[in-house]
Amino acid sequence: xxxxxxxxxxxxxxxxxxxxxxxxxxxxxxxxxxxxxxxxxxxxxxxxxxxxxxxxxxxxxxxxxxxxxxxxxxxxxxxxxxxxxxxxxxxxxxxxxxxxxxxxxxxxxxxxxxxxxxxxxxxxxxxxxxxxxxxxxxxxxxxxxxxxxxxxxxxxxxxxxxxxxxxxxxxxxxxxxxxxxxxxxxxxxxxxxxxxxxxxxxxxxxxxxxxxxxxxxxxxxxxxxxxxxxxxxxxxxxxxxxxxxxxxxxxxxxxxxxxxxxxxxxxxxxxxxxxxxxxxxxxxxxxxxxxxxxxxxxxxxxxxxxxxxxxxxxxxxxxxxxxxxxxxxxxxxxxxxxxxxxxxxxxxxxxxxxxxxxxxxxxxxxxxxxxxxxxxxxxxxxxxxxxxxxxxxxxxxxxxxxxxxxxxxxxxxxxxxxxxxxxxxxxxxxxxxxxx
Amino acid sequence: xxxxxxxxxxxxxxxxxxxxxxxxxxxxxxxxxxxxxxxxxxxxxxxxxxxxxxxxxxxxxxxxxxxxxxxxxxxxxxxxxxxxxxxxxxxxxxxxxxxxxxxxxxxxxxxxxxxxxxxxxxxxxxxxxxxxxxxxxxxxxxxxxxxxxxxxxxxxxxxxxxxxxxxxxxxxxxxxxxxxxxxxxxxxxxxxxxxxxxxxxxxxxxxxxxxxxxxxxxxxxxxxxxxxxxxxxxxxxxxxxxxxxxxxxxxxxxxxxxxxxxxxxxxxxxxxxxxxxxxxxxxxxxxxxxxxxxxxxxxxxxxxxxxxxxxxxxxxxxxxxxxxxxxxxxxxxxxxxxxxxxxxxxxxxxxxxxxxxxxxxxxxxxxxxxxxxxxxxxxxxxxxxxxxxxxxxxxxxxxxxxxxxxxxxxxxxxxxxxxxxxxxxxxxxxxxxxxx
Numbered sequence: 001x002x003x004x005x006x007x008x009x010x011x012x013x014x015x016x017x018x019x020x021x022x023x024x025x026x027x028x029x030x031x032x033x034x035x036x037x038x039x040x041x042x043x044x045x046x047x048x049x050x051x052x053x054x055x056x057x058x059x060x061x062x063x064x065x066x067x068x069x070x071x072x073x074x075x076x077x078x079x080x081x082x083x084x085x086x087x088x089x090x091x092x093x094x095x096x097x098x099x100x101x102x103x104x105x106x107x108x109x110x111x112x113x114x115x116x117x118x119x120x121x122x123x124x125x126x127x128x129x130x131x132x133x134x135x136x137x138x139x140x141x142x143x144x145x146x147x148x149x150x151x152x153x154x155x156x157x158x159x160x161x162x163x164x165x166x167x168x169x170x171x172x173x174x175x176x177x178x179x180x181x182x183x184x185x186x187x188x189x190x191x192x193x194x195x196x197x198x199x200x201x202x203x204x205x206x207x208x209x210x211x212x213x214x215x216x217x218x219x220x221x222x223x224x225x226x227x228x229x230x231x232x233x234x235x236x237x238x239x240x241x242x243x244x245x246x247x248x249x250x251x252x253x254x255x256x257x258x259x260x261x262x263x264x265x266x267x268x269x270x271x272x273x274x275x276x277x278x279x280x281x282x283x284x285x286x287x288x289x290x291x292x293x294x295x296x297x298x299x300x301x302x303x304x305x306x307x308x309x310x311x312x313x314x315x316x317x318x319x320x321x322x323x324x325x326x327x328x329x330x331x332x333x334x335x336x337x338x339x340x341x342x343x344x345x346x347x348x349x350x351x352x353x354x355x356x357x358x359x360x361x362x363x364x365x366x367x368x369x370x371x372x373x374x375x376x377x378x379x380x381x382x383x384x385x386x387x388x389x390x391x392x393x394x395x396x397x398x399x400x401x402x403x404x405x406x407x408x409x410x411x412x413x414x415x416x417x418x419x420x421x422x423x424x425x426x427x428x429x430x431x432x433x434x435x436x
Numbered sequence: 437x438x439x440x441x442x443x444x445x446x447x448x449x450x451x452x453x454x455x456x457x458x459x460x461x462x463x464x465x466x467x468x469x470x471x472x473x474x475x476x477x478x479x480x481x482x483x484x485x486x487x488x489x490x491x492x493x494x495x496x497x498x499x500x501x502x503x504x505x506x507x508x509x510x511x512x513x514x515x516x517x518x519x520x521x522x523x524x525x526x527x528x529x530x531x532x533x534x535x536x537x538x539x540x541x542x543x544x545x546x547x548x549x550x551x552x553x554x555x556x557x558x559x560x561x562x563x564x565x566x567x568x569x570x571x572x573x574x575x576x577x578x579x580x581x582x583x584x585x586x587x588x589x590x591x592x593x594x595x596x597x598x599x600x601x602x603x604x605x606x607x608x609x610x611x612x613x614x615x616x617x618x619x620x621x622x623x624x625x626x627x628x629x630x631x632x633x634x635x636x637x638x639x640x641x642x643x644x645x646x647x648x649x650x651x652x653x654x655x656x657x658x659x660x661x662x663x664x665x666x667x668x669x670x671x672x673x674x675x676x677x678x679x680x681x682x683x684x685x686x687x688x689x690x691x692x693x694x695x696x697x698x699x700x701x702x703x704x705x706x707x708x709x710x711x712x713x714x715x716x717x718x719x720x721x722x723x724x725x726x727x728x729x730x731x732x733x734x735x736x737x738x739x740x741x742x743x744x745x746x747x748x749x750x751x752x753x754x755x756x757x758x759x760x761x762x763x764x765x766x767x768x769x770x771x772x773x774x775x776x777x778x779x780x781x782x783x784x785x786x787x788x789x790x791x792x793x794x795x796x797x798x799x800x801x802x803x804x805x806x807x808x809x810x811x812x813x814x815x816x817x818x819x820x821x822x823x824x825x826x827x828x829x830x831x832x833x834x835x836x837x838x839x840x841x842x843x844x845x846x847x848x849x850x851x852x853x854x855x856x857x858x859x860x861x862x863x864x865x866x867x868x869x870x871x872x
Contacts (some may be wrong), residue, residue, distance in 0.1 A: 315584060
């Protein structure tokens with residue numbers, strides 16, 4: 001039986017993990033595949049650093065073309081990250097008739113459509129399980145077994161850095177900036193953490209999930225993206241008093257052909273499975289019309305878990321090659337020709353319950369004024385925490401609303417912020433308490 | 437493109453669900469498959485009952501051969517359940533060159549090897565995602581994306597009836613028999629609940645998971661199977677005091693080519709993801725050498741969720757047929773020729789921490805006697821609950837041990853039961869607190 005030859009672009013942490021899996025689990029891989037996976041070439045600019053793995057002589061090169069144009073190589077694994085030269089290399093690999101596996105969510109979120117169409121045109125596949133949720137097999141689950149469902153919702157905790165920070169803030173009452181500094185020291189956050197803490201990385205992943213769940217291309221700029229930097233230990237503490245946790249959630253919804261695509265700190269009840277997802281773990285929760293809710297939890301990052309997902313894709317492609325199948329697996333769940341562009345609901349138009357915190361002077365009549373202003377905008381209060389009174393001081397009024405329209409909430413809070421009783425700008429957090 | 441024609445054996449609850457999915461989601465299925473799925477024939481002994489779905493005339497028949505020998509039918513879905521005639525029909529379908537999808541875990545647990553080899557001999561596939569964990573896509577996850585991992589552990593909450601009963605006992609302090617009666621009335625338990633509450637159904641499913649994770653055929657009788665009938669509200673209450681929950685767990689382990697295969701009530705820490713799995717939900721937690729722990733939670737039974745899993749398999753097979761692939765998906769993750777029969781560790785030889793409850797006369801020196809007997813058998817106590825004292829009365833002594841060997845625990849408790857201070861037979865529950 002034909003041996004499968006793999007080429008690797010990028011020999012960093014994940015690339016090293018891929019080499020480890022191929023070497024360490026060679027036997028079990030061939031017991032499941034019926035043939036051998038061979039690492040034919042690795043290209044990286046740095047060919048001198050010792051990565052702690054032993055390679056056959058001649059395998060490591062600093063010339064990407066050695067992988068991209070090598071006629072022996074069946075599958076190219078792209079682990080360079082970022083937009084360029086990753087995009088150019090992936091396109092070249094596809095044009096040369098090679099299947100491609102990537103973990104590059106940024107690339108897919110911005111150039112996914114172009115790359116998918118290039119794969120199709122060249123009659124090869126582009127797979128990317130490792131790009132969403134690390135080792136969690138969520139994309140192959142959607143495509144391989146949940147594929148008879150119409151999905152209404154997809155929720156994700158997709159960034160380990162944010163979840164680690166929020167978990168520590170929740171469990172130890174620590175402040176955002178302290179935990180971030182610590183996370184950077186521990187290697188859980190990058191030196192420049194912008195992509196993570198501002199929600200951009202999560203939005204990249206949401207974009208991929210939405211295409212696979214709802215059959216829509218997602219213009220990355222249409223995803224509302226709000227990070228966790230505004231979240232304070234105080235709000236986390238109030239959330240807990242209401243029986244809620246604050247998570248950075250990717251939220252995709254679809255109803256009657258209109259989608260919502262948003263990433264923001266979200267309050268979810270303590271009793272929900274996603275509330276239990278602590279530290280650097282990732283999780284995805286989907287709701288299908290027949291399967292109902294399905295939750296998957298696992299390692300969202302790291303050398304080993306990510307390499308597991310990459311190799312899963314390589315093995316899928318290998319089986320397809322071994323069977324000489326003329327039908328390519330629909331990487332995005334839908335055949336690309338059936339993927340449309342569904343309208344995205346404007347953020348002002350979404351409906352949700354809200355958590356609201358207003359910092360006010362502590363004097364009689366304050367609450368009445370706030371309630372009246374909310375009422376003017378059709379916002380009704382579902383529960384409230386009565387702060388400790390401190391006459392003449394500044395106290396938080398903390399409340400949860402019933403379902404309200406975002407534009408109403410924004411307008412009401414703008415008006416409240418202008419009241420003379422207000423001491424600082426109010427803050428709101430969206431709530432998901434109907435995850436089914 | 438070729439239309440895929442499906443035939444159905446058994447038109448009960450799940451069968452009706454399958455018809456609903458095919459009809460209701462016809463459009464999205466064809467957007468993902470590129471072709472239509474058609475239900476060509478349904479065979480059931482009862483062709484008169486109204487199942488609430490509308491069929492084309494001539495589709496429903498009481499002659500199984502109408503499905504089994506119909507040259508138009510590509511995939512046969514077996515939803516009869518039980519051993520016969522299901523086994524005969526599945527074999528006949530395979531021999532007639534049809535792919536088969538089944539939800540029949542009992543059949544697979546007892547005749548899986550025979551059926552798999554028959555499928556292989558006839559160059560067709562037999563898939564069974566719905567047999568384990570209902571709608572949870574765990575089998576396809578193992579096969580399609582986690583397949584580069586060696587697994588050390590698989591844990592499952594695989595029976596909704598048991599989990600429902602234990603959840604209610606835990607949350608409301610109710611007694612086993614009361615909840616069971618109620619569950620029967622609510623339709624969560626069968627009139628004859630033996631298969632569920634004695635752990636047999638869970639063991640059927642464990643057998644399938646073990647073959648896929650560890651590459652071993654499992655003699656069904658080698659699975660140690662203990663149900664939940666001995667569990668009392670009292671033990672659940674003590675477990676909670678230790679910070680644990682009691683779940684009926686399927687446990688598969690593999691180390692150095694020796695496996696453990698057991699189903700029994702198990703104490704797991706409150707903080708574990710499986711402890712959060714409430715009511716009729718199912719869950720599976722796997723530990724792979726690269727991916728680490730992965731948990732999946734969802735509906736383990738019911739018409740809709742099970743039908744979702746069945747259709748997932750049908751769509752996988754359809755893609756294979758559309759591509760005219762000559763390589764059959766390795767339904768058991770391993771190529772069957774590479775599946776061996778690993779030795780199963782005898783139950784007396786397993787090592788685990790234990791929860792022990794002894795009902796004793798409340799008089800001085802009792803604890804010392806018990807501790808001394810445990811010590812004789814190399815069993816050390818890790819923590820203990822001091823019962824309310826009731827001089828001269830009967831009190832429970834409740835303790836947790838460090839890792840101990842099962843045969844030692846059994847021998848020590850047999851000896852303790854013979855002490856004159858003992859009022860009733862002692863009870864022990866195995867603990868898993870190292871799920872990673």
